[in-house]
Amino acid sequence: MLAKFSDARTSSATRGRRSNRRTAWRVTAACISAVTVVSVAACSSSAGSATPSGPAAAPGQAANVDAAKAAIQGYTVPPTAFPVSDQLAQQLPAGKKFVYLQCSTPICALVGTFVQQAVKGLGGTLTVVNAGATAQTAQAAASSVGSMNPDAVLLGAIDPALFGGGLKKLSDAGTKVVSLQIAKDVKPYGITFNYLGEDLSRRNGKLLADWVIAKKGAETETVLYTLPALDISTPVQKAFQDEMKANCPSCKVRVVPIDVSTIGTTAPRTVVTDLQAHPDTKAAVFVSLSAAGGLPAALKAAGLSVTTVGFGPTAGNLQDIKDGALTAALNIDFPVSTWTAVDAAARLIEGGRPTASEEAGEVPEQFLEQQDITFDPTRGWSAFPDFAQRFATLWRAS
Known part of the structure; x- marks a missing residue:
């Protein structure tokens, strides 16, 4: 379930937390217990337009651990600023038709x-x-959606090319098409607005790399498990590899693709087989942590132990982190980011534009480790438990 984020967080805790840090949400248990995960690859955090950076390791230097720690510092604490503050011009007329194209x-x-x-x-x-x-x-x-004459269509990080000219046909008919976290130029496909685009994926790739460097230091052998079917996979992979090369030249990185259709079935076996073939691996990183569903049991059965981290945890992943069976997750505030995309669609329906913060891709995001799972994992994570009330005010519905 994305865009441009400011990165003043690397040198000063105060400047690094501009108006968009992240915190944790609670949704009803039914919301998340019905799902397991993969990144919409949906779905990350902060208010500006740059990606985490710092001085790269000098040639011959094992790892720039200090730079890596500085890069993730602002993402290890709860965010505090809500990503939308502007009210709708007027309350949206009741009965507007929305369609969600679900991957x-x-x-x-x-x-x-x-x-x-x-x-x-x-x-x-x-x-x-x-x-x-x-x-x-x-x-x-x-x-099939064309015959519904919807006011707005929303879709996640599914490759828009799969739709052929279908999305453009909807847009040409007057439907507002809003996507979340598609990591490419969406204009040729007729998408009206893409919330959280490639910049978010690149930033997340860098953050995941710096987390590994900060936690494991030099001489670390790392594997990145990708999901090529997801639109975010390629930019996350490139940013991860580039950051590992820049900040830890001595670290070894290999990339192993996972078939998205095996999530929840044979994906853990793929990971275990790979780790058994590479026993020196110290860190396993997932483009989407959903691919690690069921992994703790598989690792235990194989007698393996490895540090794990990935983007977009499911409720099951969060429980595994709480239990100490997985190490960490880079989590986006799924409810707030999704409601923000719907907010943007409402503004487009009214004839306006998404807010400046939506255009900038602001969204709450945080690294969650065992000590951070103080909430019920089945109810999910959000930085703003009262997000529904906040949006009701913005939508003049309260």
């Missing part, structure tokens, strides 16, 4: 839950259409 990953299902809540809060109606994971299913979904 096949668990995270897309999770986002769908929040889309449903947000549209209800706006007074609109929502139809969920399964877009699947292939061009055939995506194009059939877009074609």
Whole structure:
């Protein structure tokens, strides 16, 4: 379930926390217990437009651990600023029609839950259409939506190319098409607004690399498990590899792809087999931590131990972190980010534009380790437990 973020967080704790840090949300247990995860690859945090950076390790230097620690510092504490502050020009007329094109990953299902809540809060109606994971299913979904004459269509980080000309046809008919975290130029596909784009994916890749360097230091052998079917996978991978090379030239990194369709089934076996073949691996990093669902049991059965971290945890992942079975997650505030995308769609329906903060891709995000899971994992994480009330005020619905 993304965009441009400021990165003044690396040198000073005060400047590094401009108006968009992150904190934790609570959703109803039903919202997350119904889903397992994959990054919408959905779905990250802060208010500016740069990515975490610091002086790179000099040639011959093992690792710039201090720079890595500085890069992640602002993402290890709860954010404090809500990403939207401007009210709608007027309350959206009741009955506006929204459609959510839902991809096949668990995270897309999770986002769908929040889309449903947000549209209800706006007074609109929502139809969920399964877009699947292939061009055939995506194009059939877009074609079926055309006859619904929706006011707005939302989709997650599914590759827009899968829809062929379907999204552009919807846009040309006057439908506002809003996407979340698509890591490419969306204009050729007819998408009206892309919330949280490639900049977010690049930033997250850098953050994950710096977390590994900060925690493991030099001489670390790391594996990055990617999900090529997800639109965010490629930019996260490139940013991760570039940052590891810059800040830890002595670290070894290999990349292992995982088939998105194996999440929740054979993905843990793929990871275990790989780790058994590379026993010196110290850190396993996941483009989407959903691919680690069921991994703790598989690691235990194989007698393996490795530091784990990844983006976009599921409720099950959060429970594993709480239990000490997984190490950490870089978590985006899924409910707030999803409601923000719906907010942007409402503004477009009214004939306006998304807010400046939405254009800048502001969204709460935080690294969560065992000591941070003080909430019920089945209820999820959010920086703002009262997000629904906040949006109700912004939407003149309260």
